[in-house]
Amino acid sequence: MTCAEFQKVLPDVVDRGGDAAQDAHLRSCPACSELLADLxxxxxQARQLxxxxxxxxRVWENIRATLEEEGLIRSAPVRMHHLIxxxxxxxxxxxxxxxxxxxxxGAVLFRRDFSEDRLAVARVSxxxxxxxxxxxxxxxxxxxxxxxxxxxxxxxxxxxxRDTYENSLKQVDAYISDAQRTVEQNPxxxxxxxxxxxxxxxxxxxxxxxxSRSME
Amino acid sequence: xxxxxxxxxxxxAVVVVSVTALGxxxxxxxxxxxxxxxxxxxxxxxxxSVKPSSGxxxxxNTSTRSNRVEVDGNQNGNRVEVRTHYLQHVGPEDxxxxxxxxxxPDASVTVHSAVGQISAERLVGDVTLExxxxxxxxxxxxxxxxxxxxxxxxxxxxxxxxxxxxxxxAGGDVTLSSVTGPKVYVNTTKGKIKxxxxxxxxxxxxxxxxxxxxxxxxxxxxSVDVTARSVFGSVEDAFQFRPNAHMTFVPSQGKxxxxxxxxxxxxxxxxxxxxxxxxxxx
Numbered sequence: 447m448t449c450a451e452f453q454k455v456l457p458d459v460v461d462r463g464g465d466a467a468q469d470a471h472l473r474s475c476p477a478c479s480e481l482l483a484d485l486x487x488x489x490x491q492a493r494q495l496x497x498x499x500x501x502x503x504r505v506w507e508n509i510r511a512t513l514e515e516e517g518l519i520r521s522a523p524v525r526m527h528h529l530i531x532x533x534x535x536x537x538x539x540x541x542x543x544x545x546x547x548x549x550x551x552g553a554v555l556f557r558r559d560f561s562e563d564r565l566a567v568a569r570v571s572x573x574x575x576x577x578x579x580x581x582x583x584x585x586x587x588x589x590x591x592x593x594x595x596x597x598x599x600x601x602x603x604x605x606x607x608r609d610t611y612e613n614s615l616k617q618v619d620a621y622i623s624d625a626q627r628t629v630e631q632n633p634x635x636x637x638x639x640x641x642x643x644x645x646x647x648x649x650x651x652x653x654x655x656x657x658s659r660s661m662e
Numbered sequence: 663x664x665x666x667x668x669x670x671x672x673x674x675a676v677v678v679v680s681v682t683a684l685g686x687x688x689x690x691x692x693x694x695x696x697x698x699x700x701x702x703x704x705x706x707x708x709x710x711s712v713k714p715s716s717g718x719x720x721x722x723n724t725s726t727r728s729n730r731v732e733v734d735g736n737q738n739g740n741r742v743e744v745r746t747h748y749l750q751h752v753g754p755e756d757x758x759x760x761x762x763x764x765x766x767p768d769a770s771v772t773v774h775s776a777v778g779q780i781s782a783e784r785l786v787g788d789v790t791l792e793x794x795x796x797x798x799x800x801x802x803x804x805x806x807x808x809x810x811x812x813x814x815x816x817x818x819x820x821x822x823x824x825x826x827x828x829x830x831x832a833g834g835d836v837t838l839s840s841v842t843g844p845k846v847y848v849n850t851t852k853g854k855i856k857x858x859x860x861x862x863x864x865x866x867x868x869x870x871x872x873x874x875x876x877x878x879x880x881x882x883x884x885s886v887d888v889t890a891r892s893v894f895g896s897v898e899d900a901f902q903f904r905p906n907a908h909m910t911f912v913p914s915q916g917k918x919x920x921x922x923x924x925x926x927x928x929x930x931x932x933x934x935x936x937x938x939x940x941x942x943x944x
Binding site for chain 1: 706753754774776777792794795811813814830832833849850851852870872873891893894911933935936
Protein backbone atom coordinates (compact mmCIF):
# COMPACT_ATOMS: atom_id res chain seq x y z
CA MET A 447 0.00 0.00 0.00
CA THR A 448 1.34 3.45 -0.91
CA CYS A 449 1.02 6.59 1.16
CA ALA A 450 -1.46 8.08 -1.32
CA GLU A 451 -3.68 5.01 -1.01
CA PHE A 452 -3.41 5.11 2.77
CA GLN A 453 -4.33 8.79 3.00
CA LYS A 454 -7.45 8.19 0.94
CA VAL A 455 -8.83 5.98 3.72
CA LEU A 456 -7.35 8.03 6.54
CA PRO A 457 -10.68 9.30 7.97
CA ASP A 458 -11.88 5.69 8.32
CA VAL A 459 -8.66 4.66 9.99
CA VAL A 460 -8.98 7.57 12.45
CA ASP A 461 -12.49 6.49 13.40
CA ARG A 462 -12.40 2.71 13.27
CA GLY A 463 -8.75 1.67 13.06
CA GLY A 464 -6.99 0.04 10.14
CA ASP A 465 -7.01 -3.36 8.51
CA ALA A 466 -3.98 -5.59 8.14
CA ALA A 467 -2.63 -3.85 5.04
CA GLN A 468 -3.09 -0.41 6.57
CA ASP A 469 -1.44 -1.51 9.82
CA ALA A 470 1.48 -2.92 7.86
CA HIS A 471 1.89 0.39 6.04
CA LEU A 472 1.84 2.28 9.32
CA ARG A 473 4.60 0.10 10.70
CA SER A 474 6.80 0.88 7.71
CA CYS A 475 5.97 4.54 7.16
CA PRO A 476 6.89 7.00 9.94
CA ALA A 477 5.30 9.94 8.09
CA CYS A 478 1.84 8.32 7.84
CA SER A 479 2.16 6.96 11.33
CA GLU A 480 2.86 10.41 12.73
CA LEU A 481 0.03 11.91 10.69
CA LEU A 482 -2.43 9.37 12.06
CA ALA A 483 -1.29 10.03 15.62
CA ASP A 484 -1.75 13.78 15.17
CA LEU A 485 -5.24 13.39 13.71
CA UNK A 486 -6.32 11.05 16.50
CA UNK A 487 -5.11 13.60 19.01
CA UNK A 488 -7.03 16.37 17.27
CA UNK A 489 -10.18 14.27 17.23
CA UNK A 490 -9.79 13.44 20.89
CA GLN A 491 -9.28 17.11 21.80
CA ALA A 492 -12.26 18.14 19.67
CA ARG A 493 -14.58 15.93 21.69
CA GLN A 494 -13.55 17.65 24.88
CA LEU A 495 -14.27 21.10 23.46
CA UNK A 496 -17.88 20.42 22.56
CA UNK A 497 -20.64 21.68 24.85
CA UNK A 498 -22.46 19.12 26.92
CA UNK A 499 -25.90 20.73 26.64
CA UNK A 500 -28.16 21.67 23.74
CA UNK A 501 -28.41 25.25 22.57
CA UNK A 502 -31.62 27.14 23.25
CA UNK A 503 -34.24 26.76 20.48
CA ARG A 504 -33.95 30.50 19.89
CA VAL A 505 -30.44 29.87 18.54
CA TRP A 506 -31.82 27.59 15.81
CA GLU A 507 -34.53 30.11 15.03
CA ASN A 508 -31.98 32.83 14.52
CA ILE A 509 -29.87 30.63 12.28
CA ARG A 510 -32.92 29.70 10.20
CA ALA A 511 -33.95 33.34 9.84
CA THR A 512 -30.46 34.36 8.78
CA LEU A 513 -30.22 31.61 6.20
CA GLU A 514 -33.61 32.55 4.77
CA GLU A 515 -32.62 36.21 4.59
CA GLU A 516 -29.54 35.29 2.62
CA GLY A 517 -31.56 33.09 0.33
CA LEU A 518 -29.69 29.98 1.26
CA ILE A 519 -32.84 28.14 2.24
CA ARG A 520 -36.33 28.59 0.92
CA SER A 521 -38.26 25.96 2.77
CA ALA A 522 -41.41 26.78 4.65
CA PRO A 523 -40.65 28.03 8.10
CA VAL A 524 -39.67 24.99 10.02
CA ARG A 525 -38.11 25.15 13.36
CA MET A 526 -34.46 24.29 12.81
CA HIS A 527 -34.26 21.97 15.71
CA HIS A 528 -37.05 19.83 14.19
CA LEU A 529 -34.67 19.00 11.36
CA ILE A 530 -32.48 17.41 13.88
CA UNK A 531 -33.44 13.98 15.19
CA UNK A 532 -35.85 14.20 18.05
CA UNK A 533 -33.43 12.49 20.29
CA UNK A 534 -31.49 15.32 21.84
CA UNK A 535 -28.96 12.81 22.95
CA UNK A 536 -27.98 12.41 19.27
CA UNK A 537 -27.07 16.10 18.88
CA UNK A 538 -23.75 15.96 20.69
CA UNK A 539 -22.71 12.92 18.67
CA UNK A 540 -23.65 14.56 15.38
CA UNK A 541 -21.82 17.70 16.38
CA UNK A 542 -18.85 15.59 17.41
CA UNK A 543 -18.87 13.82 14.08
CA UNK A 544 -19.16 17.07 12.17
CA UNK A 545 -16.33 18.70 14.13
CA UNK A 546 -14.08 15.70 13.71
CA UNK A 547 -14.86 15.50 10.01
CA UNK A 548 -14.02 19.16 9.54
CA UNK A 549 -10.82 18.92 11.55
CA UNK A 550 -9.72 15.76 9.79
CA UNK A 551 -10.50 17.24 6.41
CA GLY A 552 -8.61 20.38 7.21
CA ALA A 553 -5.69 18.44 8.63
CA VAL A 554 -5.53 16.17 5.58
CA LEU A 555 -5.56 19.15 3.26
CA PHE A 556 -2.89 20.84 5.33
CA ARG A 557 -0.78 17.75 5.55
CA ARG A 558 -1.13 16.97 1.87
CA ASP A 559 0.77 20.13 1.02
CA PHE A 560 3.72 18.88 3.04
CA SER A 561 3.26 15.16 2.68
CA GLU A 562 5.45 14.96 -0.40
CA ASP A 563 8.31 16.65 1.41
CA ARG A 564 7.77 14.52 4.52
CA LEU A 565 7.67 11.35 2.43
CA ALA A 566 10.83 12.44 0.70
CA VAL A 567 12.44 13.04 4.09
CA ALA A 568 11.24 9.64 5.30
CA ARG A 569 12.66 7.93 2.24
CA VAL A 570 15.88 9.88 2.47
CA SER A 571 16.35 9.28 6.17
CA UNK A 572 15.51 5.59 5.88
CA UNK A 573 18.01 5.01 3.12
CA UNK A 574 21.45 4.29 4.51
CA UNK A 575 23.21 5.73 1.46
CA UNK A 576 21.30 9.02 1.25
CA UNK A 577 21.79 12.27 3.11
CA UNK A 578 19.80 15.37 4.01
CA UNK A 579 22.10 17.29 1.70
CA UNK A 580 20.62 15.54 -1.32
CA UNK A 581 17.13 16.77 -0.49
CA UNK A 582 18.35 20.30 0.15
CA UNK A 583 20.31 20.20 -3.08
CA UNK A 584 17.25 19.13 -5.02
CA UNK A 585 15.07 21.88 -3.62
CA UNK A 586 17.82 24.45 -3.95
CA UNK A 587 18.36 23.56 -7.57
CA UNK A 588 15.06 25.07 -8.56
CA UNK A 589 15.84 28.23 -6.60
CA UNK A 590 19.31 28.25 -8.12
CA UNK A 591 17.88 28.23 -11.64
CA UNK A 592 15.72 31.23 -10.81
CA UNK A 593 18.71 33.00 -9.34
CA UNK A 594 20.76 32.36 -12.46
CA UNK A 595 17.97 33.77 -14.53
CA UNK A 596 17.79 36.88 -12.39
CA UNK A 597 21.54 37.39 -12.53
CA UNK A 598 21.56 36.94 -16.31
CA UNK A 599 18.77 39.48 -16.66
CA UNK A 600 20.58 42.02 -14.52
CA UNK A 601 23.90 41.39 -16.23
CA UNK A 602 22.29 42.04 -19.60
CA UNK A 603 20.96 45.43 -18.51
CA UNK A 604 23.51 46.46 -15.89
CA UNK A 605 26.78 44.55 -16.20
CA UNK A 606 28.37 46.49 -13.36
CA UNK A 607 25.82 45.07 -10.92
CA ARG A 608 26.23 41.43 -11.81
CA ASP A 609 28.89 40.63 -9.22
CA THR A 610 26.99 42.51 -6.54
CA TYR A 611 23.89 40.41 -7.02
CA GLU A 612 25.71 37.15 -7.57
CA ASN A 613 27.85 37.43 -4.44
CA SER A 614 25.03 38.64 -2.28
CA LEU A 615 22.72 35.84 -3.37
CA LYS A 616 25.37 33.28 -2.43
CA GLN A 617 25.75 34.85 0.98
CA VAL A 618 22.03 34.97 1.57
CA ASP A 619 21.61 31.36 0.48
CA ALA A 620 24.19 30.38 3.09
CA TYR A 621 22.21 32.40 5.65
CA ILE A 622 19.01 30.58 4.72
CA SER A 623 20.74 27.23 4.83
CA ASP A 624 22.11 27.84 8.32
CA ALA A 625 18.79 29.17 9.52
CA GLN A 626 16.91 26.18 8.13
CA ARG A 627 19.28 23.78 9.80
CA THR A 628 18.82 25.55 13.14
CA VAL A 629 15.03 25.37 12.86
CA GLU A 630 15.19 21.66 12.07
CA GLN A 631 17.34 21.07 15.12
CA ASN A 632 15.24 23.33 17.34
CA PRO A 633 11.71 23.41 15.89
CA UNK A 634 10.22 25.04 19.00
CA UNK A 635 12.80 27.80 19.22
CA UNK A 636 11.03 31.05 18.32
CA UNK A 637 14.31 32.85 17.75
CA UNK A 638 15.41 30.19 15.27
CA UNK A 639 12.18 30.60 13.31
CA UNK A 640 12.57 34.37 13.33
CA UNK A 641 16.09 33.99 11.98
CA UNK A 642 14.78 31.94 9.10
CA UNK A 643 12.20 34.60 8.33
CA UNK A 644 14.86 37.30 8.42
CA UNK A 645 17.06 35.27 6.10
CA UNK A 646 14.23 34.98 3.62
CA UNK A 647 13.54 38.70 4.03
CA UNK A 648 17.06 39.30 2.83
CA UNK A 649 16.53 37.13 -0.21
CA UNK A 650 13.17 38.72 -0.92
CA UNK A 651 14.79 42.14 -0.80
CA UNK A 652 17.44 41.14 -3.30
CA UNK A 653 14.89 39.59 -5.62
CA UNK A 654 12.63 42.60 -5.41
CA UNK A 655 15.44 45.02 -6.17
CA UNK A 656 16.74 42.82 -8.95
CA UNK A 657 13.36 42.40 -10.58
CA SER A 658 12.69 46.12 -10.41
CA ARG A 659 16.09 46.71 -11.94
CA SER A 660 15.57 44.20 -14.73
CA MET A 661 12.24 45.73 -15.68
CA GLU A 662 13.61 49.23 -16.14
CA UNK B 663 32.69 79.66 -18.38
CA UNK B 664 29.74 80.74 -20.43
CA UNK B 665 26.38 79.08 -20.29
CA UNK B 666 23.02 79.33 -21.92
CA UNK B 667 19.81 79.16 -20.03
CA UNK B 668 16.39 78.20 -21.18
CA UNK B 669 13.40 78.52 -18.90
CA UNK B 670 10.10 76.77 -19.32
CA UNK B 671 6.83 76.75 -17.48
CA UNK B 672 5.11 73.40 -17.57
CA UNK B 673 1.81 73.17 -15.77
CA UNK B 674 3.03 74.95 -12.66
CA ALA B 675 6.49 73.41 -12.80
CA VAL B 676 9.50 75.44 -13.70
CA VAL B 677 12.37 73.84 -15.49
CA VAL B 678 15.52 75.76 -16.19
CA VAL B 679 18.17 74.26 -18.38
CA SER B 680 21.66 75.51 -18.75
CA VAL B 681 24.62 74.09 -20.61
CA THR B 682 28.19 74.79 -19.61
CA ALA B 683 31.11 75.01 -21.94
CA LEU B 684 32.27 71.65 -20.65
CA GLY B 685 29.16 70.01 -21.99
CA UNK B 686 27.57 69.53 -18.64
CA UNK B 687 23.89 70.08 -18.68
CA UNK B 688 22.30 71.45 -15.57
CA UNK B 689 18.60 71.30 -15.05
CA UNK B 690 16.58 72.81 -12.29
CA UNK B 691 13.10 71.51 -11.59
CA UNK B 692 10.74 73.39 -9.30
CA UNK B 693 7.37 71.95 -8.40
CA UNK B 694 4.86 73.61 -6.10
CA UNK B 695 3.35 71.07 -3.69
CA UNK B 696 1.16 70.99 -0.63
CA UNK B 697 1.32 69.00 2.60
CA UNK B 698 1.96 65.32 2.19
CA UNK B 699 3.89 65.58 -1.06
CA UNK B 700 5.39 62.41 -2.51
CA UNK B 701 8.76 62.69 -4.22
CA UNK B 702 10.51 59.94 -6.14
CA UNK B 703 14.06 60.13 -7.47
CA UNK B 704 15.54 57.44 -9.71
CA UNK B 705 19.19 57.76 -10.57
CA UNK B 706 21.61 54.88 -11.06
CA UNK B 707 24.94 56.64 -11.22
CA UNK B 708 25.85 59.73 -9.29
CA UNK B 709 25.13 61.15 -5.86
CA UNK B 710 21.68 62.11 -4.64
CA SER B 711 21.36 64.42 -1.69
CA VAL B 712 18.02 65.27 -0.12
CA LYS B 713 17.52 68.21 2.21
CA PRO B 714 14.54 70.12 3.50
CA SER B 715 13.25 73.09 1.58
CA SER B 716 11.92 76.23 3.22
CA GLY B 717 8.92 76.90 0.99
CA UNK B 718 6.20 74.61 -0.30
CA UNK B 719 8.24 73.52 -3.27
CA UNK B 720 10.15 70.54 -4.46
CA UNK B 721 13.39 71.73 -5.98
CA UNK B 722 15.64 69.36 -7.93
CA ASN B 723 18.96 70.41 -9.37
CA THR B 724 20.66 67.94 -11.66
CA SER B 725 23.96 67.94 -13.47
CA THR B 726 24.73 65.48 -16.26
CA ARG B 727 28.14 64.68 -17.71
CA SER B 728 27.27 63.48 -21.17
CA ASN B 729 24.60 63.69 -23.80
CA ARG B 730 23.82 60.01 -23.42
CA VAL B 731 21.58 60.72 -20.51
CA GLU B 732 18.78 63.10 -19.81
CA VAL B 733 16.71 63.89 -16.77
CA ASP B 734 12.94 63.79 -16.95
CA GLY B 735 10.63 65.34 -14.39
CA ASN B 736 6.94 64.80 -13.96
CA GLN B 737 4.30 66.04 -11.57
CA ASN B 738 0.85 64.61 -10.99
CA GLY B 739 -0.93 66.54 -8.31
CA ASN B 740 1.14 66.24 -5.18
CA ARG B 741 3.32 63.47 -6.59
CA VAL B 742 6.61 64.39 -8.18
CA GLU B 743 8.96 62.04 -9.99
CA VAL B 744 12.35 62.96 -11.38
CA ARG B 745 14.23 60.23 -13.14
CA THR B 746 17.44 59.80 -15.07
CA HIS B 747 16.74 58.46 -18.52
CA TYR B 748 19.51 56.66 -20.40
CA LEU B 749 19.47 57.25 -24.13
CA GLN B 750 22.14 54.61 -24.73
CA HIS B 751 23.96 52.00 -22.72
CA VAL B 752 26.15 53.86 -20.31
CA GLY B 753 28.59 53.13 -17.53
CA PRO B 754 29.09 54.75 -14.15
CA GLU B 755 31.18 57.59 -15.60
CA ASP B 756 29.26 58.79 -18.61
CA UNK B 757 25.95 57.86 -17.02
CA UNK B 758 26.59 59.87 -13.93
CA UNK B 759 24.08 62.51 -12.92
CA UNK B 760 24.38 64.52 -9.73
CA UNK B 761 21.16 65.33 -7.90
CA UNK B 762 20.51 67.94 -5.25
CA UNK B 763 16.97 67.66 -4.00
CA UNK B 764 15.07 69.88 -1.61
CA UNK B 765 11.68 68.79 -0.36
CA UNK B 766 9.24 69.91 2.33
CA PRO B 767 10.50 68.24 5.54
CA ASP B 768 7.37 66.11 5.94
CA ALA B 769 7.35 64.88 2.34
CA SER B 770 7.34 61.21 1.55
CA VAL B 771 10.61 60.59 -0.28
CA THR B 772 11.84 57.59 -2.23
CA VAL B 773 15.30 57.41 -3.78
CA HIS B 774 16.45 54.55 -5.99
CA SER B 775 20.08 54.34 -6.98
CA ALA B 776 22.59 51.75 -8.11
CA VAL B 777 26.02 52.93 -7.08
CA GLY B 778 25.76 56.59 -6.28
CA GLN B 779 25.91 57.93 -2.77
CA ILE B 780 22.54 58.73 -1.22
CA SER B 781 22.41 61.25 1.57
CA ALA B 782 19.44 62.69 3.40
CA GLU B 783 19.16 65.05 6.32
CA ARG B 784 16.67 66.86 8.53
CA LEU B 785 13.55 65.18 7.28
CA VAL B 786 10.56 64.07 9.31
CA GLY B 787 8.41 62.15 6.82
CA ASP B 788 8.41 58.67 5.34
CA VAL B 789 11.74 58.15 3.62
CA THR B 790 12.85 55.13 1.60
CA LEU B 791 16.42 54.97 0.36
CA GLU B 792 17.58 52.03 -1.65
CA UNK B 793 20.46 51.11 -3.88
CA UNK B 794 22.53 48.09 -4.76
CA UNK B 795 25.99 49.36 -3.97
CA UNK B 796 25.06 52.86 -2.95
CA UNK B 797 26.42 54.16 0.29
CA UNK B 798 23.59 55.65 2.30
CA UNK B 799 24.09 58.43 4.83
CA UNK B 800 21.28 59.79 6.92
CA UNK B 801 21.52 62.40 9.62
CA UNK B 802 19.37 64.55 11.86
CA UNK B 803 16.02 62.92 11.33
CA UNK B 804 13.25 63.28 13.90
CA UNK B 805 9.94 61.46 14.16
CA UNK B 806 10.49 59.91 10.77
CA UNK B 807 9.86 56.56 9.17
CA UNK B 808 13.10 55.52 7.57
CA UNK B 809 13.58 52.47 5.35
CA UNK B 810 16.98 51.70 3.93
CA UNK B 811 17.77 48.79 1.63
CA UNK B 812 21.08 48.02 -0.01
CA UNK B 813 22.57 44.91 -1.47
CA UNK B 814 26.14 45.63 -0.42
CA UNK B 815 26.25 49.37 0.07
CA UNK B 816 27.25 50.61 3.53
CA UNK B 817 24.72 52.48 5.63
CA UNK B 818 25.38 55.18 8.19
CA UNK B 819 22.70 56.77 10.37
CA UNK B 820 23.56 59.62 12.70
CA UNK B 821 21.31 61.44 15.12
CA UNK B 822 18.06 59.85 14.04
CA UNK B 823 15.67 60.44 16.92
CA UNK B 824 12.35 58.98 17.88
CA UNK B 825 11.96 57.33 14.50
CA UNK B 826 10.87 54.04 13.03
CA UNK B 827 14.00 52.71 11.42
CA UNK B 828 14.26 49.63 9.23
CA UNK B 829 17.59 48.82 7.58
CA UNK B 830 18.16 45.75 5.43
CA UNK B 831 21.44 45.10 3.70
CA ALA B 832 22.81 41.84 2.41
CA GLY B 833 26.47 42.78 2.51
CA GLY B 834 26.79 46.37 3.62
CA ASP B 835 28.06 47.42 7.03
CA VAL B 836 25.58 49.40 9.08
CA THR B 837 26.64 52.04 11.58
CA LEU B 838 24.16 53.75 13.87
CA SER B 839 25.18 56.65 16.04
CA SER B 840 22.63 58.25 18.35
CA VAL B 841 19.73 56.46 16.77
CA THR B 842 16.64 56.01 18.87
CA GLY B 843 13.05 55.22 18.24
CA PRO B 844 10.05 53.12 19.00
CA LYS B 845 11.45 50.56 16.54
CA VAL B 846 14.97 50.24 15.22
CA TYR B 847 15.56 47.10 13.16
CA VAL B 848 18.74 46.23 11.34
CA ASN B 849 19.12 43.01 9.40
CA THR B 850 22.20 42.14 7.37
CA THR B 851 23.64 38.95 5.98
CA LYS B 852 27.33 39.58 6.25
CA GLY B 853 27.48 43.25 7.08
CA LYS B 854 28.82 44.38 10.43
CA ILE B 855 26.45 46.24 12.68
CA LYS B 856 27.76 48.90 14.99
CA UNK B 857 25.62 50.88 17.40
CA UNK B 858 26.64 53.78 19.60
CA UNK B 859 23.91 55.47 21.55
CA UNK B 860 21.76 55.49 24.62
CA UNK B 861 18.69 53.52 23.45
CA UNK B 862 16.58 56.31 24.90
CA UNK B 863 12.81 56.24 24.86
CA UNK B 864 12.23 52.62 25.75
CA UNK B 865 11.94 51.37 22.20
CA UNK B 866 12.35 48.04 20.49
CA UNK B 867 15.79 47.43 18.98
CA UNK B 868 16.81 44.35 17.00
CA UNK B 869 20.14 43.85 15.28
CA UNK B 870 20.56 40.59 13.44
CA UNK B 871 22.94 39.19 10.90
CA UNK B 872 24.37 35.97 9.61
CA UNK B 873 28.11 36.38 9.65
CA UNK B 874 29.05 39.91 10.57
CA UNK B 875 30.06 41.14 14.00
CA UNK B 876 27.67 43.16 16.11
CA UNK B 877 29.15 45.80 18.37
CA UNK B 878 26.98 47.80 20.74
CA UNK B 879 28.34 50.63 22.88
CA UNK B 880 25.93 52.18 25.36
CA UNK B 881 26.37 54.41 28.41
CA UNK B 882 26.12 52.96 31.89
CA UNK B 883 22.94 55.01 32.38
CA UNK B 884 21.15 53.21 29.54
CA SER B 885 17.95 51.50 30.53
CA VAL B 886 17.83 48.31 28.52
CA ASP B 887 16.73 44.70 28.58
CA VAL B 888 19.09 42.75 26.36
CA THR B 889 19.28 39.28 24.88
CA ALA B 890 22.24 38.25 22.77
CA ARG B 891 22.74 34.98 20.96
CA SER B 892 25.30 33.80 18.46
CA VAL B 893 24.67 30.30 17.16
CA PHE B 894 28.18 29.47 15.97
CA GLY B 895 30.04 32.64 16.94
CA SER B 896 30.53 34.18 20.36
CA VAL B 897 29.00 36.77 22.65
CA GLU B 898 30.66 39.00 25.19
CA ASP B 899 28.90 40.90 27.92
CA ALA B 900 31.48 43.56 28.68
CA PHE B 901 28.75 45.81 30.06
CA GLN B 902 28.00 43.37 32.90
CA PHE B 903 24.24 43.34 32.85
CA ARG B 904 22.24 42.07 35.76
CA PRO B 905 20.73 38.68 35.05
CA ASN B 906 17.00 38.53 34.46
CA ALA B 907 14.96 36.72 37.06
CA HIS B 908 12.89 35.03 34.41
CA MET B 909 14.36 34.06 31.04
CA THR B 910 12.78 32.56 27.97
CA PHE B 911 15.91 30.57 27.16
CA VAL B 912 18.84 29.10 29.03
CA PRO B 913 21.96 31.24 28.51
CA SER B 914 25.05 29.43 27.34
CA GLN B 915 28.44 30.72 28.35
CA GLY B 916 30.08 32.42 25.41
CA LYS B 917 27.10 31.78 23.12
CA UNK B 918 24.29 33.74 24.67
CA UNK B 919 23.37 35.97 27.53
CA UNK B 920 20.42 37.95 28.77
CA UNK B 921 20.21 40.74 31.29
CA UNK B 922 19.15 44.25 32.02
CA UNK B 923 20.46 47.55 33.26
CA UNK B 924 18.65 50.21 35.24
CA UNK B 925 14.91 49.71 34.68
CA UNK B 926 15.24 47.71 31.48
CA UNK B 927 13.20 50.21 29.50
CA UNK B 928 14.37 49.50 25.95
CA UNK B 929 14.39 46.02 24.47
CA UNK B 930 17.60 45.09 22.65
CA UNK B 931 17.81 41.80 20.77
CA UNK B 932 21.08 40.80 19.17
CA UNK B 933 21.37 37.70 17.04
CA UNK B 934 24.03 36.33 14.76
CA UNK B 935 24.94 32.96 13.34
CA UNK B 936 28.70 33.14 13.08
CA UNK B 937 29.47 36.69 14.10
CA UNK B 938 30.84 37.95 17.35
CA UNK B 939 28.47 39.98 19.47
CA UNK B 940 29.84 42.40 22.00
CA UNK B 941 28.03 44.84 24.26
CA UNK B 942 30.15 47.30 26.21
CA UNK B 943 30.08 50.69 27.86
CA UNK B 944 30.78 53.84 25.93
